[in-house]
Amino acid sequence: MTSLQPPLWRRAIAEFLGAGLLVAIVVGSGIAAAQLSPNDVGLQLLQNSTATVLGLTVLILVFGPVSGAHFNPVVSMADWFLGRRGGSGLSLPDLGLYVLAQIAGAIGGSVLANAMFEVGTSISTKERATAGHLLAEVVATAGLVLLIFSLAATKRGALAAPAVGAYIGAAYWFTSSTSFANPAVTIGRIFSDTFAGIAPGSVPPFLAVQVLGAAVGVGILLLLFPHAGRAAADVVIPHSVEAAKQ
Numbered sequence: 001m002t003s004l005q006p007p008l009w010r011r012a013i014a015e016f017l018g019a020g021l022l023v024a025i026v027v028g029s030g031i032a033a034a035q036l037s038p039n040d041v042g043l044q045l046l047q048n049s050t051a052t053v054l055g056l057t058v059l060i061l062v063f064g065p066v067s068g069a070h071f072n073p074v075v076s077m078a079d080w081f082l083g084r085r086g087g088s089g090l091s092l093p094d095l096g097l098y099v100l101a102q103i104a105g106a107i108g109g110s111v112l113a114n115a116m117f118e119v120g121t122s123i124s125t126k127e128r129a130t131a132g133h134l135l136a137e138v139v140a141t142a143g144l145v146l147l148i149f150s151l152a153a154t155k156r157g158a159l160a161a162p163a164v165g166a167y168i169g170a171a172y173w174f175t176s177s178t179s180f181a182n183p184a185v186t187i188g189r190i191f192s193d194t195f196a197g198i199a200p201g202s203v204p205p206f207l208a209v210q211v212l213g214a215a216v217g218v219g220i221l222l223l224l225f226p227h228a229g230r231a232a233a234d235v236v237i238p239h240s241v242e243a244a245k246q
Contacts, residue, residue, distance in 0.1 A: 005233070005239065006066050006067070006239065008093075008094060008097060010066060010067075011066055011067035011068075011094075011098070011239070012067075012097045012098065012100075012101040013066075013101070014063040014066040014067035014069075015063075015067050015070060015071065015098050015101040015102050015105065016101040016102070016104060016105035016108075017063065017105060018059050018060075018062075018063040018067070018069055018070075018071045018105065019071045019072075019101070019102040019103075019105035019106045019109065019184050019185070019188070020104075020105035020106060020108045020109035020112065021055070021059055021105075021109060022052075022055065022056060022059055022071050022106070022109065022185065023105070023106045023107075023108075023109030023110050023113070023184075023185055023188040023189065024109040024110070024112045024113045024116075025051055025052055025055035025056070025059075025109075026048070026051075026052055026113075026185065026189070026196050027109065027110050027113035027114070027188075027189060027192045027194060027196045027197075028051075028112075028113035028116060028117065029047060029048045029050075029051030029052065029055075029196075030044070030048045030192075030194055030195035030196030031113065031114075031117045031119060031192075031194045031195060031196075032047070032051075032117070033045075033047035033048050033195060034194065034195040035117075044195060045172065045173070045178065048172070048195065048196065049169050049172035049173065049178075050169070052168060052169065052172070053165045053166065053168060053169035054165070056164065056165045056168055057161045057162055057164075057165035058161075059071070060160060060161040060164060060165070060236060060237065061161045064160070064161065064236060064237035064238075064239060065237070065238075065239055066239055067098075067239055068233075068234075068235055068236050068237060068238075068239040069160075069161075069236045069237060069239075070098060070102070070235070070236060071102060071182070071184070071185075072102065072144075072181075072182040072183070072184060072185070073098075073099045073102055073103070073182070073183045073184055074141060074145065074181075074182070074183060074210055074211060074213075074214035075144075075145065075148060075214075075235065075236065076090055076095055076098040076099060076102070077095065077099075077211075077214065078145050078149065078214055078217070078218050078235075079095075079232050079235050080092065080094075080095040080232075081218065082149065082218065082221075082228055082229035082232045083229050083230075083232025083233065084229075088229065088230055088231070088232045088233045089229070089232030089233060089235070090232075099184070102184035103183075103184045103187055103188070105184070105188075106184040106185055106187055106188025106189075107187065107188050107191055108188075109188055110188045110189060110190075110191040110192045111191060113192060114191070114192050114194075119192075119194060121191055121192065122191075122192075122193045123190060123191065123193060123199075123200060124189065124190055124191070124192060124193045124194070124197025124198050124199050124200075125193055125197075125199055126193070126197045126198055126199050126202075127199045127201065127202050128177065128198050128199070128202040128206070129201070129202035129205045129206060130176075132176045132177075133176055133177040133206075134177075134205055134206070134209045135176075135209075136175035136176045136177040136179070137175070137177050137179075137180060137181065137206055137209045137210055137213060138209045138210075138212055138213040138216060139175060139213065140171045140175045140177065140179040140180070140181040140213065141181040141182075141209075141210045141212075141213025141214050141216075141217065142213040142214070142216040142217035142220065143167065143171065143217065144164070144167060144168070144171075144181045144217065145213070145214050145217030145218060145221070146217040146220050146221050147163060147164065147167050148160065148164060148235055148236050149217075149218070149221050149225075149228050149231075149232075149235060150221060150224065150225060150228070151163060152228070152231040152232070152234040152235045152236075153221070153225040153227070153228040153230075153231045154225070155231070155234075157231075157234045157235075157236070157237045157238055158237065160236045160237045161237070164236065168181070177206075180198070180206060180210070181210060181213070182210070183206075183207045183210050183211075186198060186203055186206050186207060186210070187203060187207075190203060
């Protein structure tokens, strides 16, 4: 990272809060949808996806100037991988702390959502790891990584908040898995046996195909934008001290 970056502890807090609030939005809106529309799964998904689109967009705008608003271990890993040669992305220690903060925040966000709706925190029993769902996670994650890093590579990072929100909203509907596309969020959603939950047994294959999807996304990115690694510090959006002061 460059000297213009906010200190690592501040970026880690931003990632913790961002990932936590993201999961709180996903799980909380899922609980609300199930309570408000108990007999209409399609309407539940519409309510859940709408809240996620709006919430994720806001979270990127709030925390992006501090940490880049990754909120996602595969985005952080891709950032480290692409920027490691030029020193423009996360360092390996940065990556480790980002991932820990994201996972801890995601678990906390799930517990928070459960508490707000007084449903109690329990391990999900919702099995999701079908062949179709796993393929969908490869597609969803590859598309997410390609979108984020292509925006940075073409100096359009300012569009990341609405673009990422829109992509995730669309992927809720065009992927059979409803687009988890995020290992931290996947782990966090274990801790809510509600509409948005995922059973522990489904998590390892989900994590594996999300990493695979990220690798596919990076491969396509480098094919289309060979110098994408130079913009790693601008992922998801630029997060310099100057940007944080504006």
